[in-house]
Each structure stands twice: as structure tokens, then as C-alpha cells.
Amino acid sequence: MHIQARSTLRAVLAAALLAAGGAIAWLAQADAPPPVPTPSLDGIALAAPGAAAVTIPSAPAAWGGVRTGDHATLSDRVVSYRIEATLDPDKHLVKGRQALTWRNRSAVPVRSVYVHLYMNAFEGAGSTFFTEQRHRGEGFRSGVDIGDGEWGHILLSSVRQGAASVPWRFVQPDGGPATDHTVARFDLPEAVAPGASTTLDIDFTTQLPRVIARTGYFGSFHLVAQWFPKIAVLELPGERGATAPRWNAHEFHMESEFYADFGSYDVSLTVPKGYTVGATGELQGAPSEKNGMVTRRYVQHDVHDFAWTADKRSAPPLVETWTGPGSPTVTVQVLYPPEYEASAKPAMKAAKDSLTYFSRTLGPYPYRTLTVVIPPYNAEEAGGMEYPTFITASGHLDVAKNSLDEYMLEGVTIHEFGHGYFYGILASNEFEEPMLDEGLNEYWDGRMLRERGQQAHPMPAFFKRIGIDPVFDPFDITRATSPRDRPADAPGQNAWQRLQGIGPVYTRTALVMRDLEERIGREAMERGFKEYYRRWKFRHPSVADLREALADGSGERAAVEDVFAKQIYAVSRVDDRVATIESEEVLPLAGTRLENGKRIEETQAALDARIAKARKDWEKANPNAKEGSGPYPFRTQVTVRREGASVPQTLVVRFADGSSETVAWQGDEKWRTFSWVKPAKAVSAELDPRRSHYLDVNKLDDSRTLVADRSASTRWASDAMAFVQLLFSFIATV
Known part of the structure; x- marks a missing residue:
């Protein structure tokens, strides 16, 4: 400055x-x-x-009021x-x-x-x-x-x-x-x-x-x-x-x-x-x-x-x-x-x-x-x-x-x-x-x-x-x-x-x-x-x-x-982040159930066999399906945390089949969990996808993936090194 x-x-x-x-x-x-x-x-x-x-x-x-252009000066x-x-x-x-x-x-x-x-x-x-x-x-x-x-x-x-x-x-x-x-x-x-x-x-x-x-x-x-x-x-x-x-x-x-x-x-x-x-x-x-x-x-x-x-x-x-x-x-x-x-x-x-x-x-x-x-x-x-x-x-x-x-x-x-x-x-x-x-x-x-x-x-x-x-x-x-x-x-x-x-x-x-x-x-x-x-x-x-x-x-x-x-009249920290992302198949569960008026029990072994057959049949019918999809839906849960002042946020969750869900997160609540049941597994969750909130403390925690991805850390590390060089160049010239 x-x-x-x-x-x-x-x-x-x-x-x-x-x-x-x-x-x-x-x-x-x-x-x-x-x-x-x-x-x-x-x-x-x-x-x-x-x-x-x-x-x-x-x-x-x-x-003297608004200067409209009609004044002499x-x-x-x-x-x-x-x-x-x-x-x-x-x-x-x-x-x-x-x-x-x-x-x-x-x-x-x-x-x-x-x-x-x-x-x-x-x-x-x-x-x-x-x-x-x-x-x-x-x-x-x-x-x-x-x-x-x-x-x-x-x-x-x-x-x-x-x-x-x-x-x-x-x-x-x-x-x-x-x-x-x-x-x-x-x-x-x-x-x-x-x-x-x-x-x-x-x-x-x-x-x-x-x-x-x-x-x-x-x-x-x-x-x-x-x-x-x-x-x-x-x-x-x-x-x-x-x-x-x-x-x-x-x-x-x-x-x-x-x-x-x-x-x-x-x-x-x-x-x-x-x-x-x-x-x-x-x-x-x-x-x-x-x-x-x-x-x-x-x-x-x-x-x-x-x-x-x-x-x-x-x-x-x-x-x-x-x-x-x-x-x-x-x-x-x-x-x-x-x-x-x-x-x-x-x-x-x-x-x-x-x-x-x-x-x-x-x-x-x-x-x-x-x-x-x-x-x-x-x-x-x-x-x-x-x-x-x-x-x-x-x-x-x-x-x-x-x-x-x-x-x-x-x-x-x-x-x-x-x-x-x-x-x-x-x-x-x-x-x-x-x-x-x-x-x-x-x-x-x-x-x-x-x-x-x-x-x-x-x-x-x-x-x-x-x-x-x-x-x-x-x-x-x-x-x-x-x-x-x-x-x-x-x-x-x-x-x-x-x-x-x-x-x-x-x-x-x-x-x-x-x-x-x-x-x-x-x-x-x-x-x-x-x-x-x-x-x-x-x-x-x-x-x-x-x-x-x-x-x-x-x-x-x-x-x-x-x-x-x-x-402006106050100063408030802004710090929202994606805390967790989970996406699991909704599979049939072992136990008893009523069927045609009778209570029957399905053993775990029988259940596993049924699930395996359903997957094999589905893969045969869908040979080009993407990883993360199958015969059973996936339940996805994303929890977001707020450790500062509230700002209107957008959360985008992307799925393996290329689809996505976009929801608004507003209000003063300090956390919230969003859930979906969809035919595909979640891939990532991202807050503020348009990078609207530059006041946010840390943009690196705005997103999470289910599979480790080093690209963001590599890019930010490179940016950090370049910025250090920027600072050194300023110091050298003042």
C-alpha cells in the first residue's frame, strides 16, 4: 500500500x-x-x-445538494x-x-x-x-x-x-x-x-x-x-x-x-x-x-x-x-x-x-x-x-x-x-x-x-x-x-x-x-x-x-x-469449507422381511450372492458404464462448515456419470449436511465454484474429492513459490 x-x-x-x-x-x-x-x-x-x-x-x-449540471459552476x-x-x-x-x-x-x-x-x-x-x-x-x-x-x-x-x-x-x-x-x-x-x-x-x-x-x-x-x-x-x-x-x-x-x-x-x-x-x-x-x-x-x-x-x-x-x-x-x-x-x-x-x-x-x-x-x-x-x-x-x-x-x-x-x-x-x-x-x-x-x-x-x-x-x-x-x-x-x-x-x-x-x-x-x-x-x-x-x-x-x-x-462498519472473518464427503452404495441389508404375508429371512451368504448376480447382470447389460455406477444407487452426504460470518454460498457436487447437483447454502448456521440418493457415486464437492468470495480465509478447503488428487496442491505450491519470488523482487527494488 x-x-x-x-x-x-x-x-x-x-x-x-x-x-x-x-x-x-x-x-x-x-x-x-x-x-x-x-x-x-x-x-x-x-x-x-x-x-x-x-x-x-x-x-x-x-x-448545496446534487450537482445536476444546471448550476453555474x-x-x-x-x-x-x-x-x-x-x-x-x-x-x-x-x-x-x-x-x-x-x-x-x-x-x-x-x-x-x-x-x-x-x-x-x-x-x-x-x-x-x-x-x-x-x-x-x-x-x-x-x-x-x-x-x-x-x-x-x-x-x-x-x-x-x-x-x-x-x-x-x-x-x-x-x-x-x-x-x-x-x-x-x-x-x-x-x-x-x-x-x-x-x-x-x-x-x-x-x-x-x-x-x-x-x-x-x-x-x-x-x-x-x-x-x-x-x-x-x-x-x-x-x-x-x-x-x-x-x-x-x-x-x-x-x-x-x-x-x-x-x-x-x-x-x-x-x-x-x-x-x-x-x-x-x-x-x-x-x-x-x-x-x-x-x-x-x-x-x-x-x-x-x-x-x-x-x-x-x-x-x-x-x-x-x-x-x-x-x-x-x-x-x-x-x-x-x-x-x-x-x-x-x-x-x-x-x-x-x-x-x-x-x-x-x-x-x-x-x-x-x-x-x-x-x-x-x-x-x-x-x-x-x-x-x-x-x-x-x-x-x-x-x-x-x-x-x-x-x-x-x-x-x-x-x-x-x-x-x-x-x-x-x-x-x-x-x-x-x-x-x-x-x-x-x-x-x-x-x-x-x-x-x-x-x-x-x-x-x-x-x-x-x-x-x-x-x-x-x-x-x-x-x-x-x-x-x-x-x-x-x-x-x-x-x-x-x-x-x-x-x-x-x-x-x-x-x-x-x-x-x-x-x-x-x-x-x-x-x-x-x-x-x-x-x-x-x-x-x-x-x-x-x-x-x-x-x-x-x-x-x-x-x-x-x-x-x-x-x-465495512465491522470486520468479520469469512471461512467456509467442505468438511466431509461420503458416497456409499445403498445395498440390500441382511435380516428378515415380510413377503406374501410371510416373514422370511435372507442370510448374509444368500444376500451376497444376490448382490453379486445383480452386478454381473448389470455389467453385462452396460459394458461401457463408467466406474462409480451400478445396479444399486449411491447415497451421498456432504457436510459443510462455517467458522466465520455468513455469506451466500453455492455447493456443487459432481457424480461419476457426469451429472451434478447444485444447492444454495445460506443463513447463519454453522454447519449443514446435504444428502442425495442417485444412480452414480459422487466424485467431488465444491463450495464457491465461481470463486465469488475472495474474503474467504482459505480456498484450498473449499473442495474435496473422494479420490486423492494432487493437481490442486501442485498448482497452489507453484503459485506460492512464484508469489515468494514476487515479494523478493519487490524487496529488492524498494
Whole structure:
């Protein structure tokens, strides 16, 4: 997973492997006791530190109601940012001036606002980010560390509301260490009346860190994200379970991401001449040059973040266009360093294919640009990330057909593009409900990879040359890296209070959705997700809103509610198996019986002779009969066991004459025996013949045969060996 950050496939596998081993998370401890919180000036509360999956659907008018296309703007623009920023690439410093205009949507005056200062997560070891990293005993994804002189921070040098200076203080909404400075409260000199707006003029300096997680620099490469003061979201009653106005602001946790209002960004970026720049949004006019510095202005409406990159080593960008029904013409560019030239065209193809697939299966892509950035060697921690209209992928020196590098590059590009929908357009709260982004996106891009016929070929070239080339389907990889036997955390849990880390948010959510699709059908699932997109694009859905959209759109409410109750709001082990299979001839039995009014006795010897004669006569009359058939019927009994949550199961029993019996096993019973009397002996019994339940702990015990069959164990042993090799190849490259 992105061990926090992004779910590049490599990261998904590594982190989910840790999750399956039971990695222990930081349990809300702190290096020092936090100060007693000071009440805000207006009494508006903060969201609870442990807030997680919402159970009550949002009100119909939440976030201004469904965006039907009849509105003047795509989103209800709550905030606007006008920023002028200058990069000093030698000091890795960004100096910025920002006019932040925020509209009070509530019915009460607002005196205190909360602002995220994400870059302070990298200012020192006392931040919540690094405190959690120490308690977990692991680094971010590949574990690159910050060295001396490589820390980052954001410094506010001036905050004004009109002519008045704005006092502010650091706060820790989640009870983290007092040394965490990723959230600040601004106490406004003048209250913002209901429906009114205010502008905060902020001068700031951002020191970029050496890139160890999502953002920063390496050499001349700069990935500038989480870099400016960003206002938190004021939620109103009926929005994501709120019953009164509340500020939704959380510290920057190691395994959490972001949540912000939709708005407009007008950003002017000044960098030295010779640097290639890519950014969120559309370039306005021609760049202007002065004193060896070049200024470019980017504008993008109806998004909730802004990121950019600058590098003097970049190769000339690869630029193409894409068109699709309901979408504007999209200019797609790939920025890459010279060493990763082989990755540029595959990344471009994957990006354009993603535009086609997501537009068709969810809804049209609404923006005019898409920038894909491939970070240089030694800056891969900036890869596998997403921002509106701007994503980062992974670089490879060679992208041979059917190689693991090809799978990784295309898989990561598709995954990060998909975030443009589940994180971008469907702007869920990644702090409290990360499954709505990471999990749903992992599922949807798995569907795309499956539809493309994309498979992972993990073996090195030498083994392929001698004929050893096992392949893995996308959801098989997801299943192999998801904790199934002892899952600890519900997918709906928040990002930071998790025993097994963030990995299962990706993998287990994807499997839950994949199994739901198997249960209700592909078309029903797609109808449900299209309804989710229709209702919640350019708004902020909750888990409850997803549940309702899927139930209504698919027409399968009972199945959807059952799955959400057992596998989203809770976490339940699934473990069904075939316990026994028996199939015996129903032969005449020794003893006495009434015949023509008289009781007669047939001795065992006489009975054996009668049975032998019947068999001989039958074989003479049926010379080509298959083994397992004869003059007497067979009684077959199959017992199935359930050691976890109930799921709708199908049992198929096959017989020697080629016939079969199929029965449904439903309900909460822990076992059941099914019986048949048929003219042929049973050969095998199999649960889940369509492999509908990927959450099941062990698929090897789903079937039994009456005669020992080594083919399954041989195949699975080969798969296991290949998967071990897959893991080793990942370890070698992180």
C-alpha cells in the first residue's frame, strides 16, 4: 500500500504484508501531554479525534445538494486561493503570498477558523507523523529517512484580515504531542457573518524537506505538495453525520491524508529559467521572464488542492490530447527525467486508457488537463501520489512487454489517475473514511486492470526463458496481500487508529467490493457506482452515502446493507469449507422381511450372492458404464462448515456419470449436511465454484474429492513459490 502515502502496487504489497503479520500501530500516545485546549471564540467544536465511518446518510441538501449540471459552476465554491510563489531551488525554499477567501456557509457567525500547515509534519521528530512512525517501528513506504539539514517546515510571517493582524496558535485536535504543529487556529478580529466571506492575507515561507514521503526535493527535482496554508472544512448539520456546525481538522498522521473544500486556485509560480514546470490546472498565456526567472500562472476551478513540480533535469515533455463523450478535450502531458525515457509512452497510454475507462464506467472527466510526473531515481517517494489534474507515477529503466516493470508502471498510473475520481471529484474525508478513496479506488482500478487482461508476471527473465512464467490476476494479488484469517480493523475505521496499518484499507475494501459485485452482478454494481458518482460528484460523501447510493442504484438493498454491516462498519472473518464427503452404495441389508404375508429371512451368504448376480447382470447389460455406477444407487452426504460470518454460498457436487447437483447454502448456521440418493457415486464437492468470495480465509478447503488428487496442491505450491519470488523482487527494488 502506500505505507502511508499512495498505493503503488509495490507499496500495497509491502504494507499489506506487514498488515498480515500484525504490525502494531501507535495507540494515540504522545511524547508529551498536550496543552489544555482553549475554547474557540465562537464555541464551534472540532470533529472528534476518533471520528470514523458515518452511519447516518447526509441530508439531501448537504453541500448545496446534487450537482445536476444546471448550476453555474461544477462545485459550490467555498474557498478561493490566489497565490504568488517563488522557488529557490538551491535552498529548496518557496516564498509565498496568499489571499485566502473563505465563505461562511453556516447560520452562525464564525470567529475562529482552523488551518492545516501540513509541511510542519517534517519539521522535526516531535510531529505526530514522526511520533507515529517511531511507535510503529517502520518508515514511510521504503523507509527513506530525513538526514541532518533535510527537514522541512512552513513558517507564517504575517496573517491579516483586512488591516488587522490575526493572532493564531498551534492546536492538536487529535490529542497528539504538543510538538505537532500541523494545525493552527486563527482567531479573527472580525467575525464572518452567516453567508458572508472574508479574505485572509498570508505571507509564508515553505522549506521543502528531502523527499521521504509525498513531497520535497532531491537534487534539482522538486515536488511541491502540502505546501501552503489550507483552511479546514466547516461541516454543517446533515453533512457526514454532523448535528451542529463543526470544524473538521485533524493532525497530519503518518497514515492519513487530506480533506478540503472545493474552490478556485489562481497560482503564479516563479522559478529559474531552464526549469520544466508542471502543475494543477491550466497554464494561462505565455510565461513571462525577468532577471533569469520565469513566471507561469495556473488557474483551476472546482478542485480542492494544488500541487506542482519543477526540475531542470526533465526531458522534453510528452504531450498528447484525449477526447471522450461528455468531457472537454484533455491535454495530457508526461514529465520525466532522461533516465526513465522508457516509461514515458507506457505512462501516457495508461493515462489515456484510464480517462476512457473511468469516464465510461463512472462519469465524464470534467477538467481540461492531466499531468503525469515520473520522479527521478532516488526520489521515488514522490511517486504514486495524486492531486487534482496532477499525478505522480513510477519510473523504470526498461518496460519490457509482460514484465513486472510494465505491470507496476501501468498499474500505478491507473491507480493514481483513479484517485482523480475517488479523491478528487468525489471529495471524501481521507482522514476519517479513507476507504472511500483508497479502498474504492483500489477496487475500481483492479476492475480496469482485469478488463484490460492485465496480469503480473513476477519471474525474472531467466526463468521465463526456461518456461517458468506464472501469472497473477489483479484481484489475486490483492487477496494474497490482505489479512483474511485474523482481520483486526474494519475498513470503515479512520486512517490512524488501526492495529494492522493502512494496508487493509486498500486490499480488504477492494475484496469486499469485488465480492459484492460477484453477489449482485457486474451490471448492478456498475449502476450503483454510477449513481454514487451522480449524487456525490463535487460534494463530500460519507460511507453511509455510499451505502445508500449503491443500494438504490443497484436495486440490491438487502445485499448491500448486509455487506456494509458485516464488512465495512465491522470486520468479520469469512471461512467456509467442505468438511466431509461420503458416497456409499445403498445395498440390500441382511435380516428378515415380510413377503406374501410371510416373514422370511435372507442370510448374509444368500444376500451376497444376490448382490453379486445383480452386478454381473448389470455389467453385462452396460459394458461401457463408467466406474462409480451400478445396479444399486449411491447415497451421498456432504457436510459443510462455517467458522466465520455468513455469506451466500453455492455447493456443487459432481457424480461419476457426469451429472451434478447444485444447492444454495445460506443463513447463519454453522454447519449443514446435504444428502442425495442417485444412480452414480459422487466424485467431488465444491463450495464457491465461481470463486465469488475472495474474503474467504482459505480456498484450498473449499473442495474435496473422494479420490486423492494432487493437481490442486501442485498448482497452489507453484503459485506460492512464484508469489515468494514476487515479494523478493519487490524487496529488492524498494
